[in-house]
Amino acid sequence: MADTPRPGPRPAQLLRRLRRGLFASHLDTLITVVLAVVCGSGLWSLLHWTFLQADWAVVQDNIRLYFNGNFPVSQIWRSWSWLGLLGVLCILTLMPSRLLPPAMVRLLPLFWVLILPIGLLLLAAGLGFEPVKSRFWGGLQLSLLLTLGTILMALPLGILMALARRSSLPLLRWLTTGYIELMRGMPLIAVLFFGQLMIPLFLPEGWTFSRVLRAVLSLGFFMAAYMAEDVRGGLQSIPKTQLEAARSLGLSPLLTIALVELPQALRTALPALANQCVASLQNTSLLAYLGLIELLGISRSILANPNYLGRHLEVYLWLALVYWAVCILMTSLARRVEHSLNVTGHH
Amino acid sequence: MAVFTTHHPLINEPDSLSPEDTLVSKRPAWRRKLLPILLQVGIGLLVLGAIALLLSNLQINLLRRGLELSFDWLGRPARFPLSRGLLPYQTEDSYAWAFAVGFANSLQVVVVGLILATMLGVIGGAASFSSNWLLRKLATLYVAVARNVPPLLHLLFWYVAVFLGFPAARVSVDALASWLRLPISVEFMALLIGLTVYTGAYIAEVVRGGINSVPRGQWEAARSLGFGEGRTLRLIILPQALRAILPGLNSQYINLAKNSTLAIAVGYSDIFSIANTTFNQTGRAIEAFVLLLGGFLAVNLLISGVMNLLNRLVLQRG
Numbered sequence: 001m002a003d004t005p006r007p008g009p010r011p012a013q014l015l016r017r018l019r020r021g022l023f024a025s026h027l028d029t030l031i032t033v034v035l036a037v038v039c040g041s042g043l044w045s046l047l048h049w050t051f052l053q054a055d056w057a058v059v060q061d062n063i064r065l066y067f068n069g070n071f072p073v074s075q076i077w078r079s080w081s082w083l084g085l086l087g088v089l090c091i092l093t094l095m096p097s098r099l100l101p102p103a104m105v106r107l108l109p110l111f112w113v114l115i116l117p118i119g120l121l122l123l124a125a126g127l128g129f130e131p132v133k134s135r136f137w138g139g140l141q142l143s144l145l146l147t148l149g150t151i152l153m154a155l156p157l158g159i160l161m162a163l164a165r166r167s168s169l170p171l172l173r174w175l176t177t178g179y180i181e182l183m184r185g186m187p188l189i190a191v192l193f194f195g196q197l198m199i200p201l202f203l204p205e206g207w208t209f210s211r212v213l214r215a216v217l218s219l220g221f222f223m224a225a226y227m228a229e230d231v232r233g234g235l236q237s238i239p240k241t242q243l244e245a246a247r248s249l250g251l252s253p254l255l256t257i258a259l260v261e262l263p264q265a266l267r268t269a270l271p272a273l274a275n276q277c278v279a280s281l282q283n284t285s286l287l288a289y290l291g292l293i294e295l296l297g298i299s300r301s302i303l304a305n306p307n308y309l310g311r312h313l314e315v316y317l318w319l320a321l322v323y324w325a326v327c328i329l330m331t332s333l334a335r336r337v338e339h340s341l342n343v344t345g346h347h
Numbered sequence: 348m349a350v351f352t353t354h355h356p357l358i359n360e361p362d363s364l365s366p367e368d369t370l371v372s373k374r375p376a377w378r379r380k381l382l383p384i385l386l387q388v389g390i391g392l393l394v395l396g397a398i399a400l401l402l403s404n405l406q407i408n409l410l411r412r413g414l415e416l417s418f419d420w421l422g423r424p425a426r427f428p429l430s431r432g433l434l435p436y437q438t439e440d441s442y443a444w445a446f447a448v449g450f451a452n453s454l455q456v457v458v459v460g461l462i463l464a465t466m467l468g469v470i471g472g473a474a475s476f477s478s479n480w481l482l483r484k485l486a487t488l489y490v491a492v493a494r495n496v497p498p499l500l501h502l503l504f505w506y507v508a509v510f511l512g513f514p515a516a517r518v519s520v521d522a523l524a525s526w527l528r529l530p531i532s533v534e535f536m537a538l539l540i541g542l543t544v545y546t547g548a549y550i551a552e553v554v555r556g557g558i559n560s561v562p563r564g565q566w567e568a569a570r571s572l573g574f575g576e577g578r579t580l581r582l583i584i585l586p587q588a589l590r591a592i593l594p595g596l597n598s599q600y601i602n603l604a605k606n607s608t609l610a611i612a613v614g615y616s617d618i619f620s621i622a623n624t625t626f627n628q629t630g631r632a633i634e635a636f637v638l639l640l641g642g643f644l645a646v647n648l649l650i651s652g653v654m655n656l657l658n659r660l661v662l663q664r665g
Contacts, residue, residue, distance in 0.1 A: 021480035027577075028479050035481050171387040175394060185647045189619060190639055200633050201408045202401045256535040282497035289611060296499065320504070322495045327495035330523035 024339055037164055046234060049313075058302065059318045060312040065298050066322070069138015071123075078122045086144065087264055090117060116148045134212040136292035140322065146215060146284045146294065151277050155219030158227030159266075164256065165232055176228070183225035189286050191222045196290045214285050230272035234265030267341050270337060276336030278327050285323075295319065405633070414630055421446075427624050429528040429616040430632050442625060449621035450642050456538055456617065457604045457646060463543040464603060465596070468550025473580055475555050486551065493548035501545045506537035506613040534615040538607065546603040553599060557592035558584055588660050597654040604646050618642045 023029045068079040089111055097105045123145070125131035137145065162311075164176040181189070195218025199209060209217070238261055247258040266273075290299035298316050300309060308315075409415055425445040426438050432452045436444065474486035493501070510516045510533045517533055524531035561584050569579040608619035622635040629635075 021478070024478055026625075031479055032481050035485060039481075039485070094573070169383055169387050171391055175390070185642065185643060186642060187608040187619065189608045189611065190622075190643070193619075193623065194636060197626065198636065201632065203405050203408075204404050205407070278495070285497040285499045286609070288499070296497075297641070310512075312503075313512060316500060316504050316508055320500055323497055323500065324495045326490065331495075 012167050054314050055311060056314060058308040058314050062302050065139060065302060066318075067293065069142055069293055069298050070136050071138070071141070072132060072136060078129065078132075082119045082122045083141055083144075084294075085118065086115060090333065093333055096342060101219060112298040113152065115313050116145070116152055119145055119148070127298065134210045137212065138298050140295050140326075142212070142292065143284045144326075146212070146219065146287070146292075147277070147281045149216040150219040150223055150280045150283075153216065154223035154227050154276075154280070155273070157220065158222035159231050159262070161224060161228035162231035162235060162265075166227065166235060180225045180228055182225075183222055184229070186222075188222055189289070190285055191218050192286055192290050195216065211292060213290060215284075219283060221281065223276060223283075226276050226279075227273060230269045230276060231265055233272065234267070234269030235261060237268050238264050267338075270334065270338050270341065274331065274338075277334065281326060281330065282323065295322065349550075357427050392560070409633075410635070412630065416633060418634055420629055420631060420634075425625070429621075430534055430614065432616060433530060442629075445621050445625070446618065446638055446642070449616055449618035450645075452603065452615065453604075453607055453610075453617040453619075453642070453646065456535060456542070456607050456610070456615070457650075460522075460539055460542045460546070460603055461600055461650075463539065464546040464550055466601075467543055467547030468599075469554050469585075471547060471551030472554025472558060473585075473600045476558055476580070478576060490548045490551050494552075498541065499612055500611055502538060502541035502609055502612050505541045505544075506534065507546065510537050532615070534610075534613045537613045538610050538615050538617075541609075541613075542603055542606055546599055549599050549602070550596065553592055553595035554588070556595065557588035557590075560591040561587045593654065593658050593661060597651060597658075600650045600654065601647055604650060605608055605643070 009190065022032045029172045064073075064076070065081065068076055071079045089108075092100065092104070093108055093112075122129075123132060123137055123141070124134065160182060164172050165180065167176075168175055192215065195214045196211065199214050199217070202210070242260055242264070243256060246260045251259065284294050285296040287294055288300055291297075293301060299319055303312060304316055372637060374392065389405055399504055421443040424439050425442045427445070429436050429439055429448060430452075432448055434448045434451045436448045441446075471486050474482045475490075477483050477486075484487050510520070518642060520533050520536050523536075558580075565583055565587065569583045574583065607617060610617040611620045611623060614620075618639060622639040626632050626635045
């Protein structure tokens with residue numbers, strides 16, 4: 001083929017490749033030149049602004065607020081140590097599993113489930129610490145807590161609903177289908193609005209849920225509908241022969257679901273579920289408009305400080321960077337889990 | 348009979364998934380039929396009981412606040428100002444009209460957003476197949492950045508940092524509004540651009556997947572017939588990819604409609620912001636929520652209806 005690089009001196013080869021990639025035709029040359037000019041000037045003004053015009057004090061002075069919110073300063077080590085634990089867990093998960101003792105690798109999922117109660121213990125009270133009310137939680141720490149809580153609630157609920165939607169009992173099927181379609185048709189902010197303002201209306205007198213708990217409940221019920229659809233997609237991809245094989249081995253329907261269907265369905269649905277987890281993190285930002293001071297909420301209150309008047313661009317770029325970094329981290333964690341599942345799946 | 352009971356002990360568990368299966372379960376027929384019915388009656392009673400409990404709580408709570416469910420207040424004047432929109436509105440107009448104005452505003456941003464996001468998404472998706480290295484890398488960068496930043500931050504960036512930060516941007520929006528003779532506000536533009544950029548990245552991924560589903564031989568055949576890159580894409584690849592693209596587009600469109608409620612962050616008077624203001628003024632949470640849901644049901648049905656129609660047309664032609 002003409003495409004294969006012909007042997008020749010290196011510079012000539014490079015030139016040829018450049019020509020093929022950027023200047024193959026007149027139109028191509030035009031596109032390249034226009035894009036290069038636009039990107040170059042955009043990049044130049046961004047760099048110019050970042051290093052010469054922007055005043056990053058609004059970020060530097062408030063790092064504690066962005067990460068820990070209004071957590072009492074005397075107790076701040078508790079907040080940092082939870083974030084630290086989370087970081088260590090991420091590193092352990094991302095590490096090649098041959099560098100870890102096998103027992104550790106097996107326990108990692110358990111650690112991921114336990115990190116939420118540990119976080120609640122560390123942040124709220126318990127173990128003889130001074131109790132800290134949930135309205136002092138904030139910043140990235142609260143965003144992560146909400147995300148973890150949402151995922152740990154929505155995933156099991158979503159799996160149950162996916163199974164119920166395929167059940168042979170018509171009533172169960174109708175109820176879950178109705179719930180899933182209703183939830184998926186609603187904008188998230190309406191669900192959160194319902195959760196923050198209307199859950200108290202449905203509770204008996206004297207019952208109160210904290211704002212954070214109401215937020216997790218509404219986010220969890222919302223995400224569960226989406227996760228149920230992803231799991232259902234996974235369930236549908238399982239060939240019928242698998243079920244017939246399980247049946248001919250004498251597995252009961254419940255065992256067939258637990259040992260044959262779900263493991264395969266979850267493996268297929270994993271990329272979609274990972275996207276939902278990333279969406280869960282992005283969704284927490286909406287709570288800034290419903291009275292929670294998570295990462296975006298605390299930034300809004302920082303921007304309301306007259307000392308930082310008009311520093312919006314700095315704060316938004318910083319936030320975009322933080323959200324982007326956490327999203328990328330979550331995506332790579334998911335890819336790691338996918339990889340390890342595929343490896344064990346082939347043996 | 349005893350011969351058949353040597354199966355796994357768990358076989359006599361309530362058989363919720365396949366009552367018609369007769370290979371393994373050797374239970375009498377009446378039990379196979381009755382058990383599911385009993386189970387469903389149980390579930391039904393449980394759900395009804397929970398709903399009744401919640402509703403009775405609701406009634407007690409509403410009575411205590413003196414807010415029995417009614418829609419009479421819809422006729423009263425709303426008395427809150429709205430940003431300029433397609434439909435005329437004054438503060439003396441009723442709550443009902445305010446909701447109608449909000450619905451029209453939502454519809455306006457959703458329809459224009461759908462068109463622009465589709466254009467951006469198709470360009471972005473197609474660009475990732477370009478032979479131009481720079482164009483390809485830019486498309487990848489755009490998708491990677493736009494998807495990993497929350498939509499709310501997109502809106503705030505365009506509204507606060509661009510339109511409020513640069514007077515030139517405001518002036519050009521006003522110029523556009525007077526040129527098109529449409530009530531285009533800065534808030535509308537910020538919401539529109541934010542939604543377009545965010546949804547465009549997702550649509551680009553859908554389009555990329557669709558183009559990927561067209562066999563490579565089609566590209567090669569077109570090239571050997573002397574078609575250029577652009578014409579190959581437009582006349583040969585995209586029409587075939589459409590079949591795989593449409594279902595994905597439908598869900599992205601509904602996402603865009605749902606994300607349009609983030610208008611509240613930029614102060615655009617969409618249906619959610621009307622519902623929110625109404626609740627703040629009247630305390631009518633349930634009624635405002637029901638109206639909001641009704642509005643969204645209408646938007647979703649509209650989008651799904653149009654997309655189903657398109658889908659049928661594409662399937663007929665192909």
